[in-house]
Amino acid sequence: MKKILAILLAGMMTATALVGCGGGDASSKTDNGSKADNGSSDGAAKIEGSIVDDSYFGDEGTDSKPVTLKVWAPDAAVSLVKEQVEAFKKAYPKRKFKEISVVAQGEKDAATNILNDATTAADVFSFPSDQLNKLVDAGVISQVAFKDAVTEANDEGTVKAGTLNGTLYAYPETNDNGYYLVYDKSVVSDEQAQTLEGVLEACKKAGKKFIMNAGDGYYACTFAFTAGVKIDGLEKDGITQKFVKYDEDEAVATLQAFAKLIKDYRGTFQSLDVANIASGFAGGKCGAGIDGSWDTASNQKALGDNFGAAKLPTINVNGTDKQLISIFGYKYIGVNGSSKFPATAQILAHYLAGEECQLQRTEKLGWGPSNKKVQENKAVTGSPVLKAIGEQAKNACIQVNVANTFWDPMANLGNKIIADTCNPSDAAAMKKLLNETISNVRDEG
Known part of the structure; x- marks a missing residue:
């Protein structure tokens, strides 16, 4: 890398500092052999x-x-x-x-x-x-x-x-950079949008789809996070994902609740790419979905006055409503x-x-x-979407210091939970899936 404006800034601003996420020399050498200053300042910049x-x-x-x-x-x-x-x-x-x-x-x-x-x-x-x-x-x-x-x-x-x-x-x-619940207000009421059970029931009654890309780790991590399996940056090696402590029995019960609800609404719950949400609204086939701000314009265009936005809903786990936890x-x-x-x-x-x-x-x-x-x-x-995302951000894990090994195991977790072969009543199998997911994220499996 070349020096950036070195002459104009009289040495106050120089080329890129190459610092590894696991630590290292804060004044690493650039390609031309010069020393890069750690943390550039604007100096006398106008x-x-x-x-x-x-x-x-x-x-x-x-x-x-x-x-x-x-x-x-x-x-x-x-x-x-x-x-x-x-x-x-x-x-x-x-x-x-x-x-x-x-x-x-x-x-x-x-x-x-x-x-x-x-x-x-x-x-x-x-x-x-x-x-x-x-x-x-x-x-x-x-x-x-x-x-x-x-x-x-x-x-x-x-x-x-x-x-x-x-x-x-x-x-x-x-x-x-997060996602929220987007819904057709002619299908799902604002009250129904508060619970996943309410959203799915409303969509089923109207013969519409509920779309979530459960096979993508970016969205599927919601299953694990809601269960209490939350990330907390990287270990000291700068590579391995760190997790916060969690109650395994509660985690298993939460994953079982997701699996049962999805099984009960088989056909209504659809695991598809988020691009299908806006097109589904436009074609009258989708009632609600989990999408991000990047698709706001297309979703609003498709729904018009029936556009609805809210934080992610809750799911009932053994009689208690738990807020869905996302990544933000x-x-x-x-x-x-x-x-x-x-x-x-x-x-x-x-x-x-x-x-x-x-x-x-x-x-x-x-x-x-x-x-x-x-x-x-x-x-x-005045944006209902940004308000919804802001509220959901309070119930999210921050998307910083995420290991490369995080996404695929989370995607596998989502695919296994929504699979026809998944038995929600098999706690032992769900516990095994949970432990395998964490092991694979930590690259130990």
Whole structure:
């Protein structure tokens, strides 16, 4: 990785610090052999909102060195990000931009694709908070060049989750990376939406589907978390998933309750990709589902005035209603450490993560902002979806420091619980499944 604005910042801002998630030298050597400062500061940077002084481009964007960048954005945001990139280019009329392409790339696969070949990956990319460790550990993500401005503008939780060993590595983009219950109000009443039993009964009565992607570990971990099997970061080795203590009998009983309820509503409960929720609403086949803010616009369009949103419901376990526990995190914009235009990539990432762009994504896509000023906007305070996600966030495990081995065992747990062969009354089999899941997450099995 090259030094970032080293001359302009007179040594106050340098290239990426490569620090492994398990510890290590906070001033690791960069590719050119220079020392990278741990935790960059804006120094004397002139920053107004999402705009930094033109001089920070250095020799990038000149006639002799026109800028070529690639940006990865999720499918739903590609069109808007293209518009934002054009606005960015207009904000710096003195600079030469040969091309800034915006390419669709799923956020959950961003880290994997960058690790495959950072030199051909995007210069600027979006990713969820749980991928930060592997990006830093592999040394493929640059530290944030405008730390002070970013820290001041965004809420503390997102800044903290984007920081490792005192270094901020990513520009906060959202504060809403979680899921909630979305439902057709003509099918499910607001009261019925409070319990999973009520939701399923309403959908069955109307001949509609309830959709949850139980075969995806991102959603299936809800079964384990609700049972009390919650994660608590990583062990000291920086690799192995740590779990909080839990009551095994209660955990088994909770998983049995899920299995029985799903079996009782076989045909109504459908384990499908979340993309089927909006299309199901539009086609009149879906009554409710578990979805995220990234699909807000499509779900609202499909349901119109019948659009309903609430935190996840409860499930009754041996006579007690238990709140469903989900996973909740944040989304970030990162800068590829192998970018040939590191200064421009940093400036663009800062712009795309800034107040104006976050507000646009909130208004047009329904995303929840990390920017403190945007959080006070009526587009946020008046959003039933962001309210629902905010309430669910109080009943969630934070999606930070999640082991690579976490997702597949959780997906297997979900698939086993919803399988036709699952016997909800077999406590011994459920206990075995639970123990195998945890063992596999910890990579001991």
